[in-house]
Amino acid sequence: MASEKQQLSMLSLACVLLMLVQEMRCLASTRSSSKMEVEALLKWKSKLDNKSHSTLSSWNGSSPCSWRGIICDSFGSVASLNLSHSAIDGTLQHLNFYHLPNLVVLELANNSLFGNIPPGIGDLSKLTYINCSQNNFSGNIPTQLGSLRSLQILALEDNNFTGPIPSSIGNMSSLWKLDLPRNHFVGSIPKEIGMLGSLNFLDLSSNNLIGSIPKILGNLSTLQYLFLYGNQLSGAIPLEIEGMRSLIKLQLLGNNLTGPIPSSIGNLTNLSDLRLFRKYVIGSYPILHR
Ligand SMILES: *[C@@H]1O[C@H](CO)[C@@H](O)[C@H](O)[C@H]1NC(C)=O
Ligand SMILES: *[C@@H]1O[C@H](CO)[C@@H](O)[C@H](O)[C@H]1NC(C)=O
Ligand SMILES: *[C@@H]1O[C@H](CO)[C@@H](O)[C@H](O)[C@H]1NC(C)=O
Ligand SMILES: *[C@@H]1O[C@H](CO)[C@@H](O)[C@H](O)[C@H]1NC(C)=O
Ligand SMILES: *[C@@H]1O[C@H](CO)[C@@H](O)[C@H](O)[C@H]1NC(C)=O
Ligand SMILES: *[C@@H]1O[C@H](CO)[C@@H](O)[C@H](O)[C@H]1NC(C)=O
Ligand SMILES: *[C@@H]1O[C@H](CO)[C@@H](O)[C@H](O)[C@H]1NC(C)=O
Ligand SMILES: *[C@@H]1O[C@H](CO)[C@@H](O)[C@H](O)[C@H]1NC(C)=O
Ligand SMILES: *[C@@H]1O[C@H](CO)[C@@H](O)[C@H](O)[C@H]1NC(C)=O
Ligand SMILES: *[C@@H]1O[C@H](CO)[C@@H](O)[C@H](O)[C@H]1NC(C)=O
Ligand SMILES: *[C@@H]1O[C@H](CO)[C@@H](O)[C@H](O)[C@H]1NC(C)=O
Numbered sequence: 001m002a003s004e005k006q007q008l009s010m011l012s013l014a015c016v017l018l019m020l021v022q023e024m025r026c027l028a029s030t031r032s033s034s035k036m037e038v039e040a041l042l043k044w045k046s047k048l049d050n051k052s053h054s055t056l057s058s059w060n061g062s063s064p065c066s067w068r069g070i071i072c073d074s075f076g077s078v079a080s081l082n083l084s085h086s087a088i089d090g091t092l093q094h095l096n097f098y099h100l101p102n103l104v105v106l107e108l109a110n111n112s113l114f115g116n117i118p119p120g121i122g123d124l125s126k127l128t129y130i131n132c133s134q135n136n137f138s139g140n141i142p143t144q145l146g147s148l149r150s151l152q153i154l155a156l157e158d159n160n161f162t163g164p165i166p167s168s169i170g171n172m173s174s175l176w177k178l179d180l181p182r183n184h185f186v187g188s189i190p191k192e193i194g195m196l197g198s199l200n201f202l203d204l205s206s207n208n209l210i211g212s213i214p215k216i217l218g219n220l221s222t223l224q225y226l227f228l229y230g231n232q233l234s235g236a237i238p239l240e241i242e243g244m245r246s247l248i249k250l251q252l253l254g255n256n257l258t259g260p261i262p263s264s265i266g267n268l269t270n271l272s273d274l275r276l277f278r279k280y281v282i283g284s285y286p287i288l289h290r
C-alpha cells in the first residue's frame with residue numbers, strides 16, 4: 001500500500017534521471033557535432049568538382065548528422081562517411097582526418113577519386129572498415145595505415161596503387177579481410193602478413209608481385225580464402241601451406257611457381273576450389289582429400 005506512493009516517486013525520479021541523461025546527450029551532441037568536424041567536411045566538399053557539390057547539396061549548415069552519407073554516433077560525432085557509388089570526383093588531400101577522430105567506417109567505393117591516400121588516415125584509431133575500391137587512387141599505401149589496430153576490413157581493389165605493400169600491415173592485428181587485387185603493387189609479399197592472426201580473406205591477385213610465397217603464411221590458420229593469381233611469384237609452393245587448415249579457396253594461377261604440389265595440401269579438408277598452375281586447373285577436387 002505504502003509502496004504505491006513510493007513507486008510513484010521512484011517513477012518520477014526515474015523520469016527526472018532520464019530527462020537528465022537525454023539533456024546530457026543533447027548537450028554532448030551539440031558540443032561534439034563539433035565545428036571541427038563540420039569544417040573538415042565542408043572544406044573537403046569545397047575542393048570537389050561541381051557535380052559532387054550538387055550530389056552533396058545536403059552538406060550545408062552545422063548539423064552533419066543529417067547530411068548525405070553521414071552517420072553519427074550517440075554523442076553526435078561523425079562515425080560513418082559512406083558515399084559509395086556517388087560519382088564523387090576529387091582527392092582526399094583536403095580531407096583533414098585529424099578532425100574526424102571518431103570515424104569508424106570510411107566507405108568511398110566506386111567513385112572518381114584520385115591521388116594518394118593521405119598518411120593522416122593513420123590517426124583514425126577507431127576505424128574498423130575502409131573501402132576505397134573502384135576509384136582512381138594511385139601512389140603508395142601509406143605505412144601509417146599499419147597504426148590502425150581496430151581495422152577489420154581494408155578494401156582497395158581496382159585502383160592504380162603502386163609501390164610495395166607496406167610491412168606495417170602486419171601491425172593491423174584485427175584485420176579480417178585484406179582485399180588489394182587489380183592494382184600495380186610491386187615487390188614481394190610482406191612476411192608480416194603472417195602475423196595477422198584473425199585473417200580470413202587475402203586477395204593480392206593481378207598485381208606485379210615477385211618473390212616466393214612466404215612460408216610464414218602457413219601460420220594463418222583461420223584463413224579461408226587466398227588469391228594470389230596473376231602476379232610473378234616464383235619458387236615452390238611452401239610445405240607450410242598445410243598450416244592454413246581453414247582454407248576453402250586457394251588460387252595461385254598465372255605465376256612463375258615451380259616444383260611439386262605439396263602433398264600436405266591433401267590435409268586441408270575444407271579446400272574445395274584449388275587452382276595452382278595454368279596447365280592444371282583443378283576445381284573441386286575431393287580426390288585430394290583423404
Ligand atoms: C563550377 O561552377 C561555377 C559556378 O557555378 C563556375 O564558375 C565554374 O566554372 C565551375 N567549375 C567547373 C570546373 O565546372
Ligand atoms: C545553405 O544554407 C543556407 C542557410 O541555411 C542557405 O541560405 C543556402 O541557400 C544553403 N545552400 C545550399 C547550397 O543549399
Ligand atoms: C554504404 O551505403 C550503401 C548504400 O546506402 C550500403 O549498401 C552499404 O552497406 C553501406 N556501407 C557500409 C559499410 O555501411
Ligand atoms: C558505380 O556507381 C555508378 C553511379 O555513380 C552506378 O551507376 C554503377 O552501377 C556503379 N557500379 C558498380 C559496379 O557498382
Ligand atoms: C567494397 O565496395 C565494393 C563496391 O560497393 C563492393 O563490391 C565490395 O564488396 C566492398 N568490399 C568489402 C570488403 O566490403
Ligand atoms: C581513371 O582515370 C582515367 C584517366 O584519367 C579515366 O579514363 C577513368 O575513367 C578513370 N576511372 C575512374 C574509375 O574514375
Ligand atoms: C590507371 O591510370 C591509367 C593512366 O595512367 C588509366 O588509363 C587507367 O584507367 C587507370 N586505372 C584505373 C583502374 O582507374
Ligand atoms: C609495428 O608496431 C610496433 C610497436 O608499435 C612498432 O615498433 C613497429 O615499428 C611497427 N612495425 C611497422 C612495420 O610499422
Ligand atoms: C608461426 O607459428 C610458429 C609455430 O606455431 C610459431 O613458432 C611462430 O612464432 C609463429 N610466427 C609468428 C610470427 O606468429
Ligand atoms: C617468369 O617466367 C618467364 C618464362 O619462364 C620468364 O621469362 C620471366 O622472367 C619469369 N619472371 C620472373 C619474375 O621470374
Ligand atoms: C571445415 O568446415 C566445417 C563446416 O563448415 C567446420 O565445422 C570446420 O571447423 C572446418 N574445419 C576447419 C579445419 O576449418
Ligand SMILES: *[C@@H]1O[C@H](CO)[C@@H](O)[C@H](O)[C@H]1NC(C)=O
Pocket residue numbers: 242263264265266267
Ligand atoms: C596429414 O596430417 C597427418 C596428421 O597430422 C600427418 O600424419 C600426415 O603426415 C599429413 N599428411 C601430409 C601429406 O602431410
